[in-house]
Amino acid sequence: xxxxxxxxxxxxxxxxxxxxxxxxxxxxxxxxxxxxxxxxxxxxxxxxxxxxxxxxxxxxxxxxxxxxxxxxxxxxxxxxxxxxxxxxxxxxxxxxxxxxxxxxxxxxxxxxxxxxxxxxxxxxxxxxxxxxxxxxxxxxxxxxxxxxxxxxxxxxxxxxxxxxxxxxxxxxxxxxxxxxxxxxxxxxxxxxxxxxxxxxxxxxxxxxxxxxxxxxxxxxxxxxxxxxxxxxxxxxxxxxxxxxxxxxxxxxxxxxxxxxxxxxxxxxxxxxxxxxxxxxxxxxxxxxxxxxxxxxxxxxxxxxxxxxxxxxxxxxxxxxxxxxxxxxxxxxxxxxxxxxxxxxxxxxxxxxxxxxxxxxxxxxxxxxxxxxxxxxxxxxxxxxxxxxxxxxxxxxxxxxxxxxxxxxxxxxxxxxxx
Ligand code: SF4
Numbered sequence: 001x002x003x004x005x006x007x008x009x010x011x012x013x014x015x016x017x018x019x020x021x022x023x024x025x026x027x028x029x030x031x032x033x034x035x036x037x038x039x040x041x042x043x044x045x046x047x048x049x050x051x052x053x054x055x056x057x058x059x060x061x062x063x064x065x066x067x068x069x070x071x072x073x074x075x076x077x078x079x080x081x082x083x084x085x086x087x088x089x090x091x092x093x094x095x096x097x098x099x100x101x102x103x104x105x106x107x108x109x110x111x112x113x114x115x116x117x118x119x120x121x122x123x124x125x126x127x128x129x130x131x132x133x134x135x136x137x138x139x140x141x142x143x144x145x146x147x148x149x150x151x152x153x154x155x156x157x158x159x160x161x162x163x164x165x166x167x168x169x170x171x172x173x174x175x176x177x178x179x180x181x182x183x184x185x186x187x188x189x190x191x192x193x194x195x196x197x198x199x200x201x202x203x204x205x206x207x208x209x210x211x212x213x214x215x216x217x218x219x220x221x222x223x224x225x226x227x228x229x230x231x232x233x234x235x236x237x238x239x240x241x242x243x244x245x246x247x248x249x250x251x252x253x254x255x256x257x258x259x260x261x262x263x264x265x266x267x268x269x270x271x272x273x274x275x276x277x278x279x280x281x282x283x284x285x286x287x288x289x290x291x292x293x294x295x296x297x298x299x300x301x302x303x304x305x306x307x308x309x310x311x312x313x314x315x316x317x318x319x320x321x322x323x324x325x326x327x328x329x330x331x332x333x334x335x336x337x338x339x340x341x342x343x344x345x346x347x348x349x350x351x352x353x354x355x356x357x358x359x360x361x362x363x364x365x366x367x368x369x370x371x372x373x374x375x376x377x378x379x380x381x382x383x384x385x386x387x388x389x390x391x392x393x394x395x396x397x398x399x400x401x402x403x404x405x406x407x408x409x410x411x412x413x414x415x416x417x418x
Pocket of ligand 1: 103104105106107108109110111112120121122123124125159208209
């Protein structure tokens, strides 16, 4: 398994000493949060009313945080005692399924019963989760791809409707890919990790809309020993040849069981209840922060409440002391209305947050004149960004003191010199 902490990028001024928890789990020196949460007992029957389950989550979150803090500071390790049943991971899993029956995974709060699939919410999904593909992603930021890649699992469909979506084949086609059971999904995560990936990168489309399947898969991981049947179910969606990387299962285990940082790679349009579950299970977060507070989110992605939802969720992960990096995609003709206020907000609210100011926008989906779906109302998004636009975005970043240079400049996809 690659040694993520030895990368030179961690010695650059923006990132020096940053994200110690993520690196410790990636390098297998500490157990992931979901492994720790297994040792927090819950004192409620899992068939209790949902309100009682939420009260128990509120009550046991500080207990979990205290154990996590001691393990982080190396004052403790996973307890030697047997894992209690039920425990905090079981509770998170149960809550995710209760939410599915009146879906409030994201800010749309559709309240449809996705277990039945008779009515659909904005994401148009019932209970089934589909994976488009999964592989060692060598295009993510260096802090995630490292030497062996980020173990990226792509889910289909989305709750936002970005006209320019750079992953439109996945996000706009909910039937893309293959239906996965939680066990198959856990096997995919297991495979990526035992082949050396530095993290399990849950991404879409959008991941929030698959919260129940992901939490269920995570709940299986620490006991998982995939069978031939599990591998046969998981391998067809894999985009890279798994024997190419070799498999070292035991070498990636921590105290005899699966261990990897869980990475939440999301548009951050989650609901407050979803955030409470993710706080227990995610080791590192990768939020997108696309639009300014004006009309761009509703006009370009048909998403109301965008600014208040995403800034509130960012504020939460920052207040909670979680480790994260922010992505902002610079869009043509949107530097003043989107890039400037996004960077200003970060500077005013979390000036220490690392940001990737991304230059790789290309016209796609409804903004691509060569696509049959093209809509001329998106005319101002039909080109790549100019050198001047990128220069202006970076200038704002520098003037505001944003920590962006290490993440943004280690690879420049457009080749623009600024
Ligand atoms: S995930 Fe979001 S968009 Fe989909 S049904 Fe639930 S609340 Fe609605």
